[in-house]
Amino acid sequence: MSRSVEYPVLIIGGGMVGLYTAALLAEAGIACCVVERKAYPTLDLSELILESRVCALNWATLSRLKRLGAWEHIQAHAGMFRRLCVWHYKKKKPLLFDCADIAYPALGANVPNRVTVEALRRVCEASPLVTILTDYEPTRLIDNSDHVVCVFSNGESVSAELLVGADGLHSWVREQAGIATSIKPYSMNALVSLVQTQRPHQETGWQVFHREGPLALLPLAQAHTCAVVWSQSPEEAKRRCELSEQERQQELQEAFGDRLGPITGSKQAVAIPLSYHHVNQYVSKRVVLVGDSAHRIHPLAGQGVNLGCRDAECLVSELTGLHRRRAPLSSSTPLQRYARTRRVDNQLMLRSMDALLAYYAWQRKAPMASSLLHKATTLMPPIHALCMRYAMGIWGATLLERESHAI
Ligand SMILES: Cc1cc2nc3c(=O)[nH]c(=O)nc-3n(C[C@H](O)[C@H](O)[C@H](O)COP(=O)(O)OP(=O)(O)OC[C@H]3O[C@@H](n4cnc5c(N)ncnc54)[C@H](O)[C@@H]3O)c2cc1C
Incomplete structure (x- = not known):
């Protein structure tokens, strides 16, 4: 039997x-x-979850997850990272970023994606204000004068004042709303896997820039386990995925060097295509986009989901104002303000990542100039600190905020 329900906000993509x-x-x-097309897998959070699909959540995101009550489910599975060590494969001297330099307890934490989803799902399910529908496939959007109706393949429908598209890179909502996006494939894949290292990771993220792209070892909740994110051509990623675990680990060792001693494992290897995209509009009538449905970034600085969370915070802050004034949630001015604010912030990060990729490619062609730039970043503490604060999502945080968010 078909049914129709009404909510202030409908979110497609859980x-x-x-x-x-x-x-x-x-x-x-x-x-x-929240409507999610897949069923959530059962996840037992009482057992340590170590996976290759992880995201580095920055300090600002962690602080908000804590406030929302999600951190208590995540903490045991999180690999805190307090330092970042970055170098070029031809140079020995790395760039070091240490949270102690700006008096923070950590830069962020690497968390398996499934754990973050499960923790947030638990927080949502505990709230009487959130309904989650899984195994629902949206098929049609009807835009009425005062609400939007989403029809599902099972015949049911949900109507809402505002529809939020959070359905990722290949967003159905974006397509239905007729929002165009500029896609630029990087011609790179990220080969992700899980490895053991002989020396402990020291709560440090390790990243070496190679001719073919960056290779990162991200510290996980166990001192000798890291997630690997290795950018390379799609052909190489496919070839390496097909290697035996031992052959892959040998190639990885060669590319990474011996900073963490012998590497073993290289399990759960998967190749993921990388691309850049940024929508031309964040808002169209009653539809608004957040996260990867609006933008996709190279994972080299681990910022994709952090930007998505910033979209969510900015949007909800606008909607809270409207809710308090009992104004319609699809009011144009606040939504346009959301769009402007997020475009500027996301554009800056997207461009910075492109510049960083270009910089390391340029190092091969102009080693002298790039060496000067490297020295400037290392020797000028304000620039160094600014880079860290930007990546941590805490540009303007005060000492008071920092202490109130201590994890
Ligand atoms: C190799 C790699 C490493 C990364 N590392 C980092 C990192 O360290 N730090 C970081 O911040 N970011 C990282 N990212 C980026 C990060 O993974 C993404 O930014 C993040 O997953 C985006 O979250 P999202 O919820 O917007 O989209 P998604 O994670 O794609 O989620 C979309 C959801 O919508 C559902 N869905 C899709 N279509 C529909 C539909 N029609 N109806 C209903 N549901 C639908 C999907 O099933 C899914 O659950 C990395 C990305 C890659 C590829």
Whole structure:
């Protein structure tokens, strides 16, 4: 039997950003419905979860996950990272970023994606203001004068004042709303895997820039286990995925060097195509986009989901104002303000990542000039600190905020 339900906000996509948006809305007292096309797998968080699909969550995201009550589910599975060590494969001397330099307890934490989703799902399910529908496939959007109706393949429908597209890179919502996006394939894949290292990772993220792209070893919750994110051509990624575990680990060792001693393992290897995209519009009538449905970035600085969470915070802050004034949630001015604010911030990060990739490619062609730039970043503490604060999502945080968010 078909049924139709009405909510103030409908979120399509129950990944990290969709659920994060729902949790923030519930915190603000705004009811919403999250629709996810897949069923969530059962995840037993009492056992340590170590996986190759992880995201580095920056300090600002961690602080908000803590406030929302998600951190208590995540903490045991999180690999805190306090330092970042970055170098070029031809140079021995690395660039070091240490949270102690700016008096923070950590830069962030690497968390398996499934754990973040599960933690946020638990927070949402505990709230009477959030309804989660799984195994629902949206098929049609109807834009009425005062609400939007989403029809699903099972015949049911949900109507809402505002529809949030949080359905990732190949967003159905974006397509339905007729929002165009500029896609630039990087002609690179990220080969992700899980490895053991003889020396402990020392809560440090390790990243070496190679001719073919960056290779990162990200510290996980066990002192000798790291997640690997290795950018390379799609052909090489495919070839390496097909190697035996031992052959792959040998190639990885050669590319990474011996900073952490012998590397063993290289399990759960998967190749993921990388691309850049940024939508031309974040908002169209009653539809608004957040997270990867609006932008996709190279994972070299681990910022994708952090930007998505910032989208959610900015959007919910605008909606909270409207909710308090009992104004329609699809009011144009606040939504346009959201679009402007997020475009500027996301554009800056997208461009910075492109510049960083170009910089390391340029190092091969102009080693003298790049060496001067490297020295400037190392020797000028304000630039160094600024880079860290930017990546941690804490540009303007005060000492008071820092202490109130201590993890
Ligand atoms: C190799 C790699 C490493 C990365 N590392 C980092 C990192 O260290 N730090 C970081 O911040 N970011 C990182 N990222 C980026 C990060 O993974 C993404 O930014 C993040 O997953 C985006 O979350 P999202 O919720 O917007 O989209 P997604 O994670 O794609 O979630 C979208 C959800 O919507 C659902 N969905 C899709 N279509 C529909 C539909 N039609 N109806 C209903 N549901 C639908 C999907 O099933 C999914 O659950 C990395 C990315 C890659 C590829």
